Amino acid sequence: MVEINFKKIEEKWQKKWEEAKLFEVKELKDKKKFYILEMFPYPSGEGLHMGHALNYTIGDIYSRFKIMQGFNVLHPMGYDALGLPAENAAIEAGIHPEDYTNNSIKNFIKQQKALGLSYDWSRMINTANPEYYKWDQWIFLKMFEKGLVYKKTSAVNWCPKCNTVLANEQVHNGKCWRHSDTDIEIKHLEQWYFKITDYAEELYDMINELKEWPNRTKAMQRNWIGKSYGTEILFEINGEKWPIFTTRPDTIYGVTFMVISAQHPRLMELVTEEQKQEVEEFLKRLRSVSEKELEEMEKEGVFTGSYAINPLTKEKVPVYAGNFVIADYGSGMVMAVPAHDQRDFEFAKKYNIPIKVVIQPDAYELNPEKMSRAYTGSGTLINSEEFNGLNNHDAIDEITKYLEKRGLGKRTVQYKLRDWLISRQRYWGTPIPLIHCEKCGVVPVPEEELPVELPKNVEFGKGNPLETAEDWVNATCPKCGGPAKRETDTMDTFVNSSWYYLRFCDPHNSKEIFDKEKANYWVPIDLYIGGAEHACMHLIYIRFYTKFLRDIGLLKIDEPAIKLFHQGMLHGADGNKMSKSLGNVINPLDIIEKYSADSLRLALMSFASPDSDSQWDEKILIGGHKFLEKVYDYYNNVEIIEEDKQTESKLHKTIKSVTKLIEEIRYNLAIIELRKLFEKMPKKTSKEVLENFLKMLSPFCPHIAEELWEKIGNEPFISNSKWPEADESKIDEKLEQQEKAVDSLVSDIIRVVKLVKDKGGSASKAYIYVLPDEKEVYLNEKENIQKRAGIEIEIFAVNDKDKYDPENKSKKVKPWKPGIYLE
């Protein structure tokens, strides 16, 4: 077999694609568009890792497939360049984040090109570029204008490693999403928020419209947004009506106390003089614990000194401040029914608060004295005045109606989703375009002054670096012209990635965020590919932004992406997550160097289905590499003939299945189909077979496909040639059957030879007896059969007069099941 210089071939075609601007696209009205996007990377100094390579290859195959199918394919790439890791890495390396980031991007591009990815590089974007983040600021101002931006002081999540606050979505299990070893601290700070909760309802309800999103992602989003139906009930405390939210109004007669969140902004209004000290001590203690510890803490609380009046019973119940009530869910205060809620039960036991049973299960009788846990099941109402005897499910409705009639409450819907905390006390992010004026208060930077660029001269390492840029901080108030100060918080980097897909439609527009017509030509994204870990972060934010931009008239779509695809996690060969400390990291570039980009692409798609987790396996890589060598070798020696019905039949069957499998992103199976076809391609075959096999191979292994396409006498490029269509009339099941019959004859001969030899006999020739009308088929395959079975054969029809058949084996012959006699 000849040595193949994969590297030379790959560089040759990468250059040609680039020179031909093969993947650059424009809006073409008469062509059907297809927008395919992989989640853009955060360009770290480490360069491309295997997960990136997997992600991009999945997208690239689809993109190439769609191009060949005649779609106008937008397939862009950009860099999510702002963010803390770059800032930290830059500080560590002693260089400016901008230089650090630009180097990383250059490195990324080089590596992505080496993979042979079909991007329209002319549309590349870099979010750290002021021409990009200018539009982040522009959107911010639009939101500000619409009242979707606000500032509030509250308990926030602080990551001591990042040195900044985090959004709710970025706290995973009480730890920072970037530092899984770092406990989140609770701080009370004034921060900027986006009012994403204004969109909670639509974000929740429209999940149903996301027909081609993975179910688990939709489930996670539903869970995260957390819609629940319930009743808001007004409790009077100190002469004032306080609303509380409950999903169990049926238990209202069982309320024996109330709990207000320790983080509630109005908590102190309820605290009496006598209880003040105790409450403050409690709060102080809570402030010193991390979020994680808070979650693991026992339910605790202190009496506030105030009493609430139950609107139905008129009973007075004590109000406690508690550590287990969430300040910004519902109204931050709950009615506590210890008999029928486990948390309330534990709290009541701890503080000796009475327990009142109001729902009796059908099977037995509850005794408040003897209960060891709350009864949360269904049953019949007792101790509930006129509602006694009602089934509790009906009571939910009845009691709510009763309350509504008297103006004491109403049906409502609550969401778990919190507003998006976007303030970050760090440098490498989009500056918030606001100015603080002593006279005028908070004043937005006028649109025409955008972008507010990041100042270059800042000091890193002491709190928020922006505060050290005095020239920058000191500004004039756009309203009164007086001295003022710039906002030094920057925006969460998730802001940048929330609308980047739109900028790709018109990346160099300096006049507006994007041309509406261009954007509306390309959107929505037809196929969006990325990791599942973004289900409750990026994928909620991008939906929110899309809806907002629609509402200000820029877009006509409701959702950013039609189909969402999550690639599986690629683990190291040892089954663990690839990590430097475990030493199981495989670098894509090393593999490209040692084997080839095509081999890597093939391997990445062969480990398992692209959406399931898999392990790196050198053997699969080598197996694929060998396959490509065989293909190359084959095309260099194949003899082209006019027609090859047998293989063409197989070809068209394969076209049918491969097309479907690629469409469904089941690339691993598509590759298997191609391998099966190749296995059956004979030394002499038709151009139709040769061309179409290569076409189908080309999305997976585009370089070698181009090379061999040229070799068999075609003009470049196979990359934009027409995807084959299955011709049903060429699929001949009879030929397939014959092929199977030949296969089984071969293995039958081998089996019988072995049996004979095992019994001490010998066999040097096999006589084969077939039905008369099958004879020709077998004769045509004679050489093939001899070679494969490793024995000389002679074929007779059962009715041949002069056949040699000493044991009368022709008697056993059935259709496509020849008789065999060995000598």
Added chain:
RNA sequence: GCGGAGAUGCCGGAGUGGUCAAACGGGACAGGCUUAGGACCUGUUGGCUUAGUGCCUACCUAGGUUCGAAUCCUAGUCUCCGCACCA
């Protein structure tokens, strides 16, 4: 606690009512080629049995539906993942 995914032969991994002892790859084994090894080619790879056959046992466990189940239903076991004091 809530929600999601899954459990298939030595391994990876297809298959989701019959055409399934179950694709494809890897490994192992046998044969060919070769001075030898590698590479390459051919075949075998649940058990028993047989001149290429037939039978039995199999797709986490236990039941069930069906003429028929790896595939559907019920219960259970285990694994992975996400969220989690959301009232």
